[in-house]
Amino acid sequence: MISIIDDDGSVRAATHNLVRSLGYVVNTFASAEEFLRSPCLNDTSCVITDIRMPAMSGLDLQAHLLATGYRFPFIFVTAFSVESDRDRAMKAGATCFLSKPFDGETLIKCLEAALASNGRSATG
Structure with missing residues (x-):
């Protein structure tokens, strides 16, 4: 399962539609907190998340999950690319760091x- 977390509903929907069109099982969340409360947390194979969100940022989510033993790949997307954010994300193990708007091919x-990096299936 692919979990998409973005506070921008249009980005969330577009990313959901693209990923689902590839045959993946997808869940979407408007916040990191919503994702953390979700029962699908344990079934997640990859997280696609915005860096900057109200309350808990994507970077804070990544750090929290790593600290609590969750190890799945992160793909970060952001409209406000800052080199220090990119460095922090990649040093913590992110697979990719994309600036919005990004093209579908790059996200794919x-x-x-x-998914290849962790060997988990995301199809249903």
Whole structure:
């Protein structure tokens, strides 16, 4: 299962539609907190998340999950690319860091690399 977390509903929907069109099982969330409360947390194979969100950022989510033993790939997307955010994400093990707007081909390549890196299925 691919979990998409973005506070922008249009980005969330577009990313969901693209990933689902590839045959993946997808769940979407408007916040990191919503994702953490979700029962699908344990079934997640990859997280695609915005860096900057109200309350808990994508970077804070990544750090929280790593600290609590969850190890799945992260693909970060952001409209406000900052080198220090990219460095922090990649040092913590992110697969990709994409600036919005990103093209579908690039996201697909990142997703394929992320899933290959952990050997988990995301199809249903």
